[in-house]
Amino acid sequence: VVGLLLVASCATTGAEGEGDKNLPTAGVGPFRKLDSEEVKGIAPFVLDDPQALYREPAVLRDGASTLLYAVARVSGKDVIVRTRALDERTFYGASGHFGRKPQVVLEPDAPWEGALSGPSVFRFRGELFLYYSGAFGIGVARSSDGLSFRKEPGPVLGRDPAPNSWESGPPRAPGVFEQPDGTLHMFYGAGSAIGEAESRDGITWTRATTGPALVAAPPPAPGSLLPNEKPPFDTAAVGDPCVVTRTTPAGRFHVRVLYTGTDTAGATAIGFAARYGTSGPLTRQPVPVYSVNQKEAAPALLELGDNAFLYVQQERRADDERFPGIAAAFAPANVTLPPAGDYPDSP
Amino acid sequence: MRAWATATLAMLALVTTASSAYANPPDTFGFGSRETAMGGAVAAETRGFAANYYNPAALARSRGLEIGIGYFRADHSLEMNGRDTGVDPVKGLNGGLVAPGRVLGIPFAFGIAVHLPDDRISRVRALRQEQPRWELYDNRNQRLFLAANLAIEPVPWLWIGGGLSFMSSTRGRLDISGGANVFRPDDSKLRHEVDADLTAVRYPQAGVRVALGDRVALAAVYRGEFQLALDLSAHLFGDISGLTTALYDLQTHSINNFLPQQVVLGGSWAVTNRLRTTFDATWIDWSAYEAPVAKLDAVLDIPPPPSGWPSTVTPPTTPAPTRTSPLVMHDRIVPRMGLEWHAIGERRAKGFVRAGYEIAKSPIAPQTGVTNYVDRDRHSISFGLGGAFQDVLPELPGTLTIDGHLQWSHLITETTLKASAADYVGDYTAGGSILAVGVTAGFAFDKGQR
Numbered sequence: 080v081v082g083l084l085l086v087a088s089c090a091t092t093g094a095e096g097e098g099d100k101n102l103p104t105a106g107v108g109p110f111r112k113l114d115s116e117e118v119k120g121i122a123p124f125v126l127d128d129p130q131a132l133y134r135e136p137a138v139l140r141d142g143a144s145t146l147l148y149a150v151a152r153v154s155g156k157d158v159i160v161r162t163r164a165l166d167e168r169t170f171y172g173a174s175g176h177f178g179r180k181p182q183v184v185l186e187p188d189a190p191w192e193g194a195l196s197g198p199s200v201f202r203f204r205g206e207l208f209l210y211y212s213g214a215f216g217i218g219v220a221r222s223s224d225g226l227s228f229r230k231e232p233g234p235v236l237g238r239d240p241a242p243n244s245w246e247s248g249p250p251r252a253p254g255v256f257e258q259p260d261g262t263l264h265m266f267y268g269a270g271s272a273i274g275e276a277e278s279r280d281g282i283t284w285t286r287a288t289t290g291p292a293l294v295a296a297p298p299p300a301p302g303s304l305l306p307n308e309k310p311p312f313d314t315a316a317v318g319d320p321c322v323v324t325r326t327t328p329a330g331r332f333h334v335r336v337l338y339t340g341t342d343t344a345g346a347t348a349i350g351f352a353a354r355y356g357t358s359g360p361l362t363r364q365p366v367p368v369y370s371v372n373q374k375e376a377a378p379a380l381l382e383l384g385d386n387a388f389l390y391v392q393q394e395r396r397a398d399d400e401r402f403p404g405i406a407a408a409f410a411p412a413n414v415t416l417p418p419a420g421d422y423p424d425s426p
Numbered sequence: 427m428r429a430w431a432t433a434t435l436a437m438l439a440l441v442t443t444a445s446s447a448y449a450n451p452p453d454t455f456g457f458g459s460r461e462t463a464m465g466g467a468v469a470a471e472t473r474g475f476a477a478n479y480y481n482p483a484a485l486a487r488s489r490g491l492e493i494g495i496g497y498f499r500a501d502h503s504l505e506m507n508g509r510d511t512g513v514d515p516v517k518g519l520n521g522g523l524v525a526p527g528r529v530l531g532i533p534f535a536f537g538i539a540v541h542l543p544d545d546r547i548s549r550v551r552a553l554r555q556e557q558p559r560w561e562l563y564d565n566r567n568q569r570l571f572l573a574a575n576l577a578i579e580p581v582p583w584l585w586i587g588g589g590l591s592f593m594s595s596t597r598g599r600l601d602i603s604g605g606a607n608v609f610r611p612d613d614s615k616l617r618h619e620v621d622a623d624l625t626a627v628r629y630p631q632a633g634v635r636v637a638l639g640d641r642v643a644l645a646a647v648y649r650g651e652f653q654l655a656l657d658l659s660a661h662l663f664g665d666i667s668g669l670t671t672a673l674y675d676l677q678t679h680s681i682n683n684f685l686p687q688q689v690v691l692g693g694s695w696a697v698t699n700r701l702r703t704t705f706d707a708t709w710i711d712w713s714a715y716e717a718p719v720a721k722l723d724a725v726l727d728i729p730p731p732p733s734g735w736p737s738t739v740t741p742p743t744t745p746a747p748t749r750t751s752p753l754v755m756h757d758r759i760v761p762r763m764g765l766e767w768h769a770i771g772e773r774r775a776k777g778f779v780r781a782g783y784e785i786a787k788s789p790i791a792p793q794t795g796v797t798n799y800v801d802r803d804r805h806s807i808s809f810g811l812g813g814a815f816q817d818v819l820p821e822l823p824g825t826l827t828i829d830g831h832l833q834w835s836h837l838i839t840e841t842t843l844k845a846s847a848a849d850y851v852g853d854y855t856a857g858g859s860i861l862a863v864g865v866t867a868g869f870a871f872d873k874g875q876r
Binding site for chain 2: 097098099100101102103104105106107108109305306307308309327328329331333334351352353354355361362363364366
């Protein structure tokens with residue numbers, strides 16, 4: 080018996096250690112950018128073109144597909160286009176998908192709109208609500224198929240008329256989510272801060288608070304930083320909120336917001352702020368969820384169980400040419416994705 | 427006299443020269459099947475090679491050479507948010523011997539014991555402080571346990587013993603120098619040098635056992651503090667394609683497998699000739715615990731080329747040192763109870779039934795901040811069967827013992843609520859169970875005196 084036990088306990092090398100499977104996470108990174116084996120194009124970009132200048136992504140899961148809406152330059156106008164991927168990375172009409180282009184779904188045609196920007200998609204009461212920014216506020220268009228949209232005639236949230244408002248500019252870059260009671264809330268950027276509005280039908284919006292939900296981080300107190308420690312990444316401005324909600328294992332309603340943080344030197348990074356419950360200001364995470372020093376901005380989050388994809392606008396640097404494209408990142412950072420799949424046959 | 431003095435001096439020398447041990451595999455899962463089956467409440471009742479861990483003084487209870495060997499395995503089912511986190515099993519051989527003798531008519535004994543894990547002699551891990559981990563189960567039990575002790579029985583009612591346990595820390599250094607050609611990597615010429623050192627760490631244990639008549643015994647045991655350090659440094663310096671130079675100095679220091687000192691008070695009472703009950707209370711100095719977080723100190727110096735950095739290159743910057751959050755732990759007293767029933771047999775063959783219980787309240791403060799050192803209150807019940815057989819073979823006079831045990835620990839599921847909504851990990855539930863089984867075989871050349 081002892082001999083058998085001895086044999087059983089022998090091994091030439093020990094097993095690799097584990098203990099880090101299925102660890103809890105709030106689902107918002109930190110993220111790593113995709114590498115060259117994980118995308119068909121130039122990593123980490125999943126949609127880029129020096130003429131179309133794709134930027135400001137918004138994503139939505141639709142069955143097995145990932146729908147991506149983004150701002151693009153088409154015929155000299157900033158429009159909103161839609162594309163689709165079956166593996167979250169290989170989008171119809173990307174630079175390697177010759178002869179194909181994402182489909183234009185929204186163009187500026189109203190005087191208040193100017194150029195379109197900051198799209199956000201949200202499924203509500205069987206329809207797809209596409210919120211977007213115009214020159215004078217936030218508009219919405221609705222669709223049943225995600226391709227043909229009907230616009231509301233005017234902005235659903237315009238500039239705050241209140242005197243002494245903290246909003247130093249028109250609201251833009253909306254992020255919409257549903258509260259447990261069925262009401263809709265929206266975080267939006269205005270000036271250098273993020274505000275919050277509410278609605279019962281997704282069309283008529285009112286401001287939820289008189290103050291902002293998130294402001295730029297205060298500068299660090301003198302002497303409070305360790306050697307080589309960087310000050311907060313968002314001391315100048317916060318904006319481009321992307322909102323995802325969940326109920327935590329403890330049963331708390333958890334509102335998670337990814338945003339663009341800008342420091343006083345103009346450098347950007349993607350930050351994470353959140354709150355528990357249905358109201359109140361957001362709490363900031365001091366470490367950015369994604370920071371590559373390439374003008375990353377306008378985050379969009381796609382949650383897939385334990386995994387999450389982050390899509391951002393990011394500067395593509397090729398030779399002497401620089402232009403914005405849409406890059407993708409992934410969490411958990413220690414997981415490697417399988418090779419990129421095939422392009423879908425339609426946008 | 428000379429032998430006695432030598433043995434005493436050797437023991438004192440071992441104890442006094444020890445550097446400043448708790449979370450051995452024996453601390454968590456017991457050592458030897460008989461003792462584990464009795465819930466580990468055996469400070470006053472242990473004997474044989476297991477006494478090397480439970481109470482070195484009890485080594486001197488042996489009256490003949492004793493050897494023992496066994497195997498045990500503990501499987502974790504530890505979950506967070508209802509999903510198994512894959513904590514590695516702890517498994518390996520347990521064994522040891524006791525060599526008793528007499529010096530000037532005084533019984534003494536030398537003992538040695540080892541837990542030899544299957545997968546790794548020792549493992550060091552320096553995880554980010556934010557990463558959730560079962561702090562007391564993930565890594566700390568993945569290591570060798572080796573102890574050597576001496577014990578004496580100066581008077582028939584008193585046993586005294588002590589000795590050392592051993593481990594090793596790790597120091598390592600990596601030097602890389604030369605030139606890197608970023609345009610033609612094959613032309614790069616780099617020299618590297620590795621210097622690693624496994625330095626010995628010793629920590630003491632000592633114990634005393636007092637017999638109050640034939641049925642009652644008391645015991646006290648001390649186990650010292652121990653910490654396994656991991657110090658790594660790296661020095662990289664070289665030329666980059668003649669454009670610039672790069673210097674990178676990195677130093678990390680972390681403490682792995684910190685074992686707090688502990689004091690055990692135990693008692694044993696033979697209620698009847700066939701039933702014995704035992705009790706231990708262990709004070710554990712958890713408040714001295716050092717978190718296993720690597721402290722990083724790095725210097726990076728890459729001066730810009732004379733023509734400046736290319737527009738597509740973002741020069742790296744020196745990483746900031748780690749800003750660690752303290753790990754708050756509280757001292758704990760762990761009570762243990764055991765029972766041993768001589769169920770069947772007399773003289774040549776005896777059968778025993780054993781049982782035990784232990785409750786270990788978690789010493790780790792609620793993890794509401796950025797750290798996630800996960801632990802939960804643990805209730806352990808154990809059960810065992812054993813047999814002792816006299817003179818099984820005429821050529822081999824003595825006592826053959828075969829014991830088996832099963833231990834089931836339940837870690838109560840509780841929820842950790844994070845103070846900050848912007849925590850990367852967020853709220854989670856944690857709990858689970860651990861199942862340990864083992865068998866130990868021993869032989870005592872004691873002419874039936876056991």
